[in-house]
């Protein structure tokens with residue numbers, strides 16, 4: 372019941388882009404230039420989003436919302452359904468993108484939009500929900516659990532037989548789920564989140580348009596990275612970074628992870644085959660199984 376309460380609050384009441392009266396929808400409809408009082412949860416998520424926005428040079432940017440809608444992946448389903456938008460519509464939407472048009476005042480729990488930005492926290496809120504459920508279980512004294520919401524995980528301790536949890540990375544295929552690689556939490560408390568181009572996409576003229584939008588071009592990412600899985604202490608951080616890495620592409624993602632000692636497992640397409648690239652911080656989790 373308590374888990375349900377957390378999920379209802381975070382989804383329906385706070386972060387939903389579908390519910391018109393969620394806190395996020397109200398913020399999106401709020402006037403430019405006047406303060407908007409935010410909940411503790413909204414403040415937490417916006418501040419973390421800001422950190423990831425900066426550290427990824429804007430690859431992760433929740434103000435991509437107008438573009439997410441334009442490409443048909445948001446709550447405002449386009450009339451033409453699956454189609455490629457006009458360049459000028461992309462340009463128009465791009466002019467409203469930029470997380471730095473949101474000023475966050477932590478002390479006052481307020482935010483001010485300095486431009487008419489629209490925010491979509493779908494790439495971080497699910498992870499945050501997983502963290503909140505993990506925290507509830509921690510507070511109830513649980514030494515061991517495996518929490519999953521929509522593919523984002525929080526894992527703690529060992530199984531009842533004393534062995535580590537064995538989460539799997541899924542093959543980046545749109546058919547039935549298939550294991551690509553298994554790893555282990557090594558008995559540690561870890562969060563895992565992944566992003567991919569293979570579940571949520573449409574295809575026109577043989578080109579795949581995924582729901583990961585590059586805020587710099589205004590277009591779905593077009594490179595050979597198929598999936599990115601991140602291990603971190605917090606699922607919200609892992610969630611946001613996995614999305615950022617999908618936007619950045621293999622090489623920049625790998626370099627970012629190595630520089631920041633971030634654990635990432637990248638899967639790239641090479642023709643019909645897949646190749647993986649694992650950052651140094653991820654390797655230990657692949658060792659013991």
Ligand code: ADP
Nearest residue numbers: 430431432433435439493494566582583584614
């Ligand atoms: P999933 O929802 O499958 O776990 P992600 O965590 O990668 O995948 O979230 C993808 C969603 O994030 C998209 O559907 C869109 O709403 C939003 N999004 C797309 N591109 C970006 C971006 N560059 N920065 C932040 N959010 C994004």
Ligand code: MG
Nearest residue numbers: 494610611614
């Ligand atoms: Mg994400």
